[in-house]
Amino acid sequence: MTDSAPAPTRRRARVRAPELIGKGGWLNTGGRQYTLADLRGRIVVLDFWTFCCINCLHVLDELRDLEEKHRDTVVVIGVHSPKFVHEAEHGAVVDAVERYGVEHPVLDDPELATWKQYAVRAWPTLVVVDPEGYVVAQHAGEGHVHAIEQLVTELEAEHGAKGTLRRGDGPYVAPEPEPTALRFPGGALVLPGGNFLVSDTTRHQLVELAQDGETVVRRIGSGARGFDDGTVDTASFNEPQGLALLDDSAVVVADTVNHALRRLDLVSGEVTTLAGTGKQWWRGSPASGPARETALSSPWDVALFGNRVWIAMAGVHQLWAYDPAEGTVAVAAGTTNEGLVDGPGAEAWFAQPSGLAATPDGERLWLADAETSALRWVDREGAVHTAIGTGLFDFGYRDGAAGRALLQHPLGVTVLPDGSVAVSDTYNHALRRYDPATDEVTTLATDLREPSGAVLAGEDIVVVESARHRLTRLRLPAEAVEAGAVARRTRRAATAIAPGDLRLDVIFQAPTGQKPDTAHGPSTRLLVSATPPELLLEGAGAGTDLFRTLRLDPAVPEGVLHVSATAASCDDDPAAEYPACHVHQRDWGVPVRLTEGGADRLPLVLVGMDS
Template sequence: MRRYFSLRDRESISIRGLAPIVFLIIPLLLLAGCLTPADPGTPTDAVASADPGTAADAGDPGAGEAEIALDTAAPAEEEREGLWAVEFPPGAEWVNTGGPLTMAALEGRYVLLDFWTYGCINCYHMVPNLNELQRLYQDNLVVVGVHSAKFSQESETENIREAVQRYEIEYPVLNDAEMVLWQAYHVPGWPTILLIGPDGRIIGGHVGEWPLEMMTIAMDRALAGESDAAPPLPEELAAAGRTYLPPSVLRYPEGIFHDAESQLLFIADTGNHRIIAVDPESGTVRAVYGDGTAGIADGTGPGARFRRPRGIARLGDGMYVADTGNHAIRRIDLADDTVTTVARGGLREFNNLRSPWGLAAHGGILYIGNAGEHQVWAYDPASGAVFPYAGSGHEGVRDGDPREAEFAQPSGLHVQGDTLWVADPESSAIRTINLVDGTVTTLIGTGLFDFGDRDGPLEGALLMHAADVSVLEGIPYILDTYNSKVKRVINSVVHTVPVAGLNEPKAFTTEGSRLWIADTNNHRIVYLSAEGGPVTALRLTPGDAGPARTISVRQNLREDNLELTLILPEDFKLNEESPNTVAFRTTGGTEYARRIESTAAGRERVVIPWSELVEAGLVDTHSPRQSVQVSLWLYYCEREEETVCLFDAGTYTLALEQAPTAQGNAEMTHRVGEQGL
């Protein structure tokens, strides 16, 4: 077994082996990813900004030019030392594995290192490609995400773990919190990929987004002539790709809109790939759009499909959705609940819809935070035209003429009068666009690497990856996402609104004197008054399911189980890919949710130990009598063709009496389709 270079050897590795690679990459960065400041490993309140004109978007076909030539030939002996990979830092924390990995343990396989940071839109675009590459070459390749944080908030392992689950990353991720590997390899920007051969040599790489077909060409070329079988995978990899199921009906909600006409909240349940319309007063769900499966399909209500939807806005009699993962704009007809696709782009071309994020409507036009292009776009329903409105497409902070202005991943949008407010997360900035002449102005923020948490006059205030902005009663409010705070601007001075308990909230909306917040990493919707104070969580209840039926049970909480039986209509089955859920809630507000796995049968049986609910805090072994509300959220489709998919909901109350000895399973039966929406 060869010796991999330790971190104390990294100067010789970087200079002798990787310097030629770095010199090849840097001139091509305008076609690739984002440059970093001189010292990327120093999280501070304000780091000197890089030249805004040097940081640019990746992911276009031209970015393929910024790649390191694949080198599969054996190097001369005197050159070998500089080409070997670096061992992973000892003591570094890992996510998506059963324990730390080592390069030595991966010897005999190809290893692809993806240097990324979770707020980077170009890194986000790479995730499905890398997931698929890992699946295609699972016998020979291990993909390792090396998370090298831009923002200080991103360097915390628990936050990375949330991002791994939110983006549905299926491969192991190393937290390079001290930027050790980043500096050892002289990585110039996010994302950067290095391909390491089975013998530990660096044989190729790429800066910026890399299309899947180009990665497969590189892998096929590397594997040409390979005859040796790869060794068994380390047991630590067995945990990669595990799905985290939050104790909530929602999963990473990232969009919310209050519709003044219908008086409903429309929630982008992003992690469940659906839109939910809710009565804000009662929490009753009035409509569900999307079957909870990632995809793109037009249809009625739950018969449609979305992929990581986010921004929502109403224009006329339609509710528009930024279907981020599909690079599309979708329209919900509020008269008949049909979902249609009105515009769609993709990752392979410049000047396209690429990860549309926030939406706002004004004067018959829908404005789009086209985050993947670092531009604000517009959609005209009358003509069907979708086009760039402001931003050159270069990533940066530049004001003035809309054709020359620069944005950095524009996301949340809000219209107030003739002003379009823009939250620009990668520059931690708040921008405005004059809708009369298009002039772009920056209120907060000065550069791509100027961030922190500082209130005060606008010119000195600092935010961290602020994702949304709104105006309530004439006062601008800012969702300071990575600081998990709400801020407002009064007389050109930034103030923190007193609120606690948020975890990377991604979107908010206003209703009366209330702020409704998508508290993303807490998997919930909360509201608070404009003045701040304690937040109140919205408790979702399946709508139109009739009054909750009460079932009395006598159980031993240590030995007995709750047995739930679902009886489906003839020729129907539960959709295996949808988030079918049984949710529990106590009168005190404690919640716990559990996914229901489908067997594609006409009858499903779910056994839930009471001890599981005790551990989740739902029931108390010291209380002789207690009450638990049970809600069912179910998607069911035709068994053969799956051309018809429906949503069903049910609500029950379990009146529980504790028994000193085992009583057997408590039975609960739900007939799907007889109670639902």
């Protein structure tokens, strides 16, 4: 994921394009499977992308004009090439294609087979194949579509003269729209009257829902992709995401693909533009100035912090701030380098900052740094700190001490009444909780399909389940809402274990209709460690069996066993050419106390029934 790349390399040598192969099959083709031979005579642009990558989303938008202008000669093929584990799930790719309005065929390549054949090294990468099936150009990064359009014009002339150009309709077949009230909502806000305002991202609208979180009160915006100020019915947005109250009568909207901040008047329904030009910020552009004259880059969320509207500027890996009094915008933190570096704001590195939430006392601005799978915060002096997360390729699912905890591409943060933070752990389909008082991470809820944010409603938390197209209400645990709870720490009762050998058994049974996925080797993995490490004399480390004999040191009377288990299964349907596969993962922290007469076997259930 990068917005800077080497100069494009044009390949005029006759290099035959490798075949398009992807275990996940084809999307947006009406069920038809394609080969390069089927596309002979057309100019093919292969877009190697993954849906977590903001630069890839920029390229999707850049390609829209090219596709429209050359629709009878050019076929764009998206080759989805995942980074995160979640992105290898076929259903998640199906969702992403609809979520981001992809209007061309997509090859789902979860094993990176085509990526490797084309020697791709970065997201995004564009490859041009001429009408005779030869690779003629390859560009890494974004901002290259104008050069590709020039090449397309040359290829149209060259192959039109040779008689090797075939014009006509492309292979794209639009999927049937689904009649849900919301479609991939991004953010939510509780309005002063108690109703909810939701960014209905894929439909390019805002939707006001009644206090039940289901009944539609009104829709704001035409529903067409666009950048128009106006009334409830005539204004237009382009994939809006985050929302924040400016005051009791107005909301600021992160209008992501328009690279703008918009203002919604809650009384009149009028929509106006606060910041941004509608064009994407590029390196070398002004990084401060009058808000309506300064370009932004994929603002993903907004929050009031220190009398300014802070902006999670995902497109350039920075935080910006909009000053309502002065009508200006400026960089607040970040260098545009992508990574995880703490320190003074001017020196910090981010990687697609996405969700923002300020504490009521104005002391901290919490943020979900999506690509580093991190929870971070900014203090009143503007310095950046990290609570969870270590780097761009460190992700997973693990509760416990924050230094060891793992998230997977979180998009939202919510400050809870006790001062702890709920993290919408998007790619883990979970709501996690970080408690600054104990520096520990716990899980509040699982089986939330791609949660992208959450808001408080009394003693409940209402989660934006983006991929289930709804708001889901959950009851917060008492320790997250009770006054003074930050000073308490609840400990799980220790399990009495006999000194010496302990048989650890993780019980896994594939759910009904599934079978263990052994296509590429063992389908299970077990990782064991202990706090303190001296508790384990033997048995620490990773292995593929879900059972193990541990030897505990009698000289260490108590501690915690950390067990992480993973198992994979696939749908057991002989008729399915590409059966869906599933990953079951769970982490346990088991407090143990060594005592004579204690148990010599520790059973833990990963999946033992239909799930």
